[in-house]
Amino acid sequence: MEGFVVSLVIFTAIFTLFGLGLNLQWGYTGLINFGHVAFMTIGAYTTVLLSLRGVPLWLAAIIGAVAASLLGLLIGFSTLRLREDYLAIVTIGVSEMLRLVAINEEEVTRGTFGLQGFPLPLEDLNPNGFVRLLMMALLTVVIGLAYWQGFRWLRQVWKQSPTSELLSSSRVALGYILSLVLAVVGVGFLSSQLKAGEVLPPWVLGALLLAACVGIVLLFVWLGDRATKRIAGWTTGLSIVIAMIAGLVGIWAFGYSLTALYHYNDNPSKNGLMLLSVLLVALVFLGLDRLVRSPWGRVIKAIREDEEVARALGKNVFAYKLQSLMLGGFLAGLAGALYSWQLTTVYPDNFRPLVTFNAWTIVVLGGAGSNLGTLLGASIFWAYDTITRFVLRDIVPLEDARLGAFRVMIIGLILMVLMIWRPQGMLGKKEELTLGR
Numbered sequence: 164m165e166g167f168v169v170s171l172v173i174f175t176a177i178f179t180l181f182g183l184g185l186n187l188q189w190g191y192t193g194l195i196n197f198g199h200v201a202f203m204t205i206g207a208y209t210t211v212l213l214s215l216r217g218v219p220l221w222l223a224a225i226i227g228a229v230a231a232s233l234l235g236l237l238i239g240f241s242t243l244r245l246r247e248d249y250l251a252i253v254t255i256g257v258s259e260m261l262r263l264v265a266i267n268e269e270e271v272t273r274g275t276f277g278l279q280g281f282p283l284p285l286e287d288l289n290p291n292g293f294v295r296l297l298m299m300a301l302l303t304v305v306i307g308l309a310y311w312q313g314f315r316w317l318r319q320v321w322k323q324s325p326t327s328e329l330l331s332s333s334r335v336a337l338g339y340i341l342s343l344v345l346a347v348v349g350v351g352f353l354s355s356q357l358k359a360g361e362v363l364p365p366w367v368l369g370a371l372l373l374a375a376c377v378g379i380v381l382l383f384v385w386l387g388d389r390a391t392k393r394i395a396g397w398t399t400g401l402s403i404v405i406a407m408i409a410g411l412v413g414i415w416a417f418g419y420s421l422t423a424l425y426h427y428n429d430n431p432s433k434n435g436l437m438l439l440s441v442l443l444v445a446l447v448f449l450g451l452d453r454l455v456r457s458p459w460g461r462v463i464k465a466i467r468e469d470e471e472v473a474r475a476l477g478k479n480v481f482a483y484k485l486q487s488l489m490l491g492g493f494l495a496g497l498a499g500a501l502y503s504w505q506l507t508t509v510y511p512d513n514f515r516p517l518v519t520f521n522a523w524t525i526v527v528l529g530g531a532g533s534n535l536g537t538l539l540g541a542s543i544f545w546a547y548d549t550i551t552r553f554v555l556r557d558i559v560p561l562e563d564a565r566l567g568a569f570r571v572m573i574i575g576l577i578l579m580v581l582m583i584w585r586p587q588g589m590l591g592k593k594e595e596l597t598l599g600r
Contacts, residue, residue, distance in 0.1 A: 165423045166423075168420060168423070170433065172437050173437050174545050176437075176443070177498050178521065179525075179541040180495075181502075181522050182526050182541055186532070188487055188491040191532055194484060194488055194491075196251070197251045198254030198255045199522050200515070202492040203231075206499025206500050207227070207509055207514070208272060209231075210503055211223075212271070214281050215278070220283075227499060228494075228497045231493060231495055232489040232490065232492045232493040235489040235491065235493075236485065240485070243481055243485055255516070262514050275510065281503075284436060284504060285434075285435025288427075288435055289431070295424060298424045299424050301438065301442065302417075302441060303421070305442060310413075420437060424437075433505075451534050459486075464532075466484060517571075525537060526588075528540040528577075528581065528589060531587070531588060536588055539590060
């Protein structure tokens, strides 16, 4: 269980860092980047190739991140003076071009065989008891700061919402959660009976599930504005409940992470990478939080709202957008270095467009323009990914390939519902939303 939780924490930290880069570009600046994985690709391959040639890992990771930011410079010079949809199209093309180059340039990237046997950070570290306690203390401080940020958000939401309305929303949210639990239990029972050959054939079960989804959609379409207005009031309570559940799961993972650091020598490369990833995310989070609250951050948010107004006030809109694209690419390049160390073998297929889709899911779920929302979105996304990978196998009678596609379909359905009922995400602010521009 320790190894499983450590891997989960690492992936969550990596995609938090990856999502923070996208959130800076889209959530704060309004740049639509559908090829964000391109920056991760550059960062991962540059870091690994340099480390195989003897460059220290920390220097290789920095160079990889700088190379990713230079890619943002090239993309920005060619697209940022044009309409926004050109940036979206070009980034998709660049990400696929880089993946195809990695497949075909076998002399450099070893093609589909992948890069293997490269050094990993802290794999040779053999800490004594004092150093392990220091590591545990560092992790405790970082997690404590994260929960403090969450508590501040919760207190702010509580002050802005009337107590009775909030409690009512929480009761409704609790009703939704109980309904979901009952639905999962019911489907699980039907699935177990189906495996025993006692109830329904697979196509009947699938038809029933599809009919239920369609019925719910038609119900709310029929109810119209009345349902929309009521649900808009319920979503705040639902967000609070989900955030609190995520916080409890985080405490559970934190306990196993401390145990893993105490038994550091059992798996030094993964345990060290976990601590390194969490510390890096904390530093980036604090730095971005200060940056977006600075005059520079106010300018990029003004550009997101209406770049013509910012230009009329004498701001160099192109330069600010270019800086945001490069800085987001730098963060994605750092995430690429961590991603390569976590995978220990880098293949071109590790950087498919689905990785960008995952980053968009994290940012939209947590809330655009909210760094804390990105952290929460990454935690919920990887908790969902991990749980459904094992639970759905017993609920839905599909083989592994189709089950993976079904999990992606569920994510897409969740995003569609979220865009209708709470487009600002869980922690985002509706007044800062860029979707309605």
